[in-house]
Amino acid sequence: MCGIAGFISLDGPRDTARLDALGRTMTEAMAHRGQDSCAPYVSECGTVMLCATRLAVRDRSHAGDQPMTDPTGRIVLVHNGEVYGSRSPAPPLWPRRTTCDTEFVLQQICRQDEPGPALRPLDGMFALAWHDTTTGRVVLARDHFGVKPLFYAHADGGLIFASEQGVLLRTGLVRAEVEPEEFVLRSWIRMDAADDHTWLRGVRSLQPAEYLIIDRPQLRTHRYWKPASTDEPIEADEIRAAFDRAIEQRSVSDVPRAAVLSGGVDSTAIVAGLTARGTPLDAYVLRYQDGIGGSGDDVTYATEVAGRLGVPLTVCDLDQDTAAGLVPLLPTRLMRPLLHGAELAMHHLYGTIAADGNVVVYSGHGADELWGYQDGRYFPIVDPLAPTYIHGRHYLTHRLHADERPLWSQLVSWMAHELDVDMNEVTDRIWARTMDEYRAIRTASPLKRGRHHLMRRFLVYVNDMVDATSATHTLEDRPVFQDVTLTELAFRCPEHLKDSHQPGTHKDLLKTALGDLLPQSVRHRRKQGFPSPADPGYVRRLTELADDLGTPFGLPPVPAGLRAGLGVGEWMFLASTSAWLGHIAEFRTEPRSHGEQFRPALAPAGPGQRVRP
Incomplete structure (x- = not known):
């Protein structure tokens, strides 16, 4: 169990120092999910930031730290959860540097051109995000049953995601608002994750056995298993x-x-x-x-x-x-x-x-x-x-x-x-x-x-x-x-x-x-x-x-x-x-550590909606 987060710009490059500051804010907000963390990954092009905290349960050395990159530097991965193996075993693509499961997942991703065939045979519980530095593609994925969560929202001309909704709010990019009709619906059905909506306006949850492909500016969601x-x-x-x-x-x-x-x-x-x-x-x-x-x-x-x-x-x-x-x-x-x-x-x-x-x-x-x-x-x-x-x-x-x-x-x-x-x-x-x-x-x-x-x-x-x-x-x-x-x-x-x-x-x-x-x-x-x-x-x-x-x-x-x-x-x-x-x-009043580097992007409640938290 770890925590992952990131930001993908959909409208062009960003200042890399600001992306780094955002990543450090998100890492700090999910520190309880794992005691180890490294500096965020920020792409040279200034469009992608990935960060993680790590709860090391297998190979507790720093060799298993995240973000993790394959030997060629093409794929950069952050990983929350535990993957025990694959139902389609294949020989390693490169000599293993660690015994932790993150490197195993990285090899499965590098082996396939498309996410579905890489994700479908995995045994375990996971939320993943990886950046293909060659194509620019970013993929978010969730395990077959939704054991590990992954939340995302559109904000500041991009897509922001994290293992917890509170991490999104901590950035100041996602407005902390409740939509009355969604509140009533979820209260009425009680113990039922109704769909990809959440209790917060504009925050979505990636569904079990689904992955989200971000080929700027297009976003596509696919289900890889049923x-x-x-x-x-x-x-x-x-x-x-x-x-x-x-x-x-x-x-x-x-x-x-x-x-x-x-x-x-x-x-x-x-x-x-x-x-x-x-x-x-x-x-x-x-x-x-x-x-x-x-x-x-x-x-x-x-x-x-x-x-x-x-x-x-x-x-x-x-x-x-x-x-x-x-x-x-x-x-x-x-x-x-x-x-x-x-x-x-x-x-x-x-x-x-x-x-x-x-x-x-x-x-x-x-x-x-x-x-x-x-x-x-x-x-x-x-x-x-x-x-x-x-x-x-x-x-x-x-x-x-x-x-x-x-x-x-x-x-x-x-x-x-x-x-x-x-x-x-x-x-x-x-x-x-x-x-x-x-x-x-x-x-x-x-x-x-x-x-x-x-x-x-x-x-x-x-x-x-x-x-x-x-x-x-x-x-x-x-x-x-x-x-x-x-x-x-x-x-x-x-x-x-x-x-x-x-x-x-x-x-x-x-x-x-x-x-x-x-x-x-x-x-x-x-x-x-x-x-x-x-x-x-x-x-x-x-x-x-x-x-x-x-x-x-x-x-x-x-x-x-x-x-x-x-x-x-x-x-x-x-x-x-x-x-x-x-x-x-x-969250609507406290200052943010990265100040005015980013602006909130989600609209306030519409007219006639009595949202009064």
């Missing part, structure tokens, strides 16, 4: 072989390692697989206290698993005081309001893991989206056992979110009204965005279509959350199940083999494949969700916090009838929204 969706029976030993390979690839590290161990199928299999290879690691499990939510059984199962495997286990407690204290802090890292209590848990758990000196942490993110949710409840929209009306557009746009969280939908609808946002326009956009990925693969199976939507939307939301919370503590999170080969097997497999839709049978096929890694208690453990905290004391604390921070956007107080019914999730959302808006407002 899973082939067929119905071919697969055997458990195929899954096991792919899992073992994923474990083997991710076991390499020159720094201390840890694992999140909840005592569920995914985390247990990962810890058992690593332990079987002799990989030294410590395990961590979160325990929720004071009625603030979470699974109450995690510690019991994690303790059993850790004892069976001989792995040290640390129980990390999250109480009301700590959780409430994180509500105004976390939005400054996530660059959005809080939408789920898991955000607090992740941040707190990663903090404990990093404080113990660990640098790499293993997690099971992605297994649910690819292999099955709890008790057969895959996708509310497309479940073939559900009534016919659930398949319809009206249910998705008007009923699904309202039925699942009625108070949340009432609160967001009230905010939409106060912000002069038409909810019909919002729900129409939700339908269009959902259907884009639902229809993006060739299959007659509604469950496979739904799974593709989950992979491209909800999983990206999870990955962004994991990256932001782990990067705060300078950690690299390695999600073992987000492996390309494993995923292609998941999409090839008939859905009925994964889950028989009976209680306690979720992930049937995965459990069979990983059976010897799982104690019987874990195999038969009922999958648990993340219940909403309901402790009156915690509700009261968050209510007081929200009142102290004021209503978001300077809106009137929440109506008394609605206010009386709000719970922890709604009050957390209100308080964190106000804290987030206050945070981004600071």
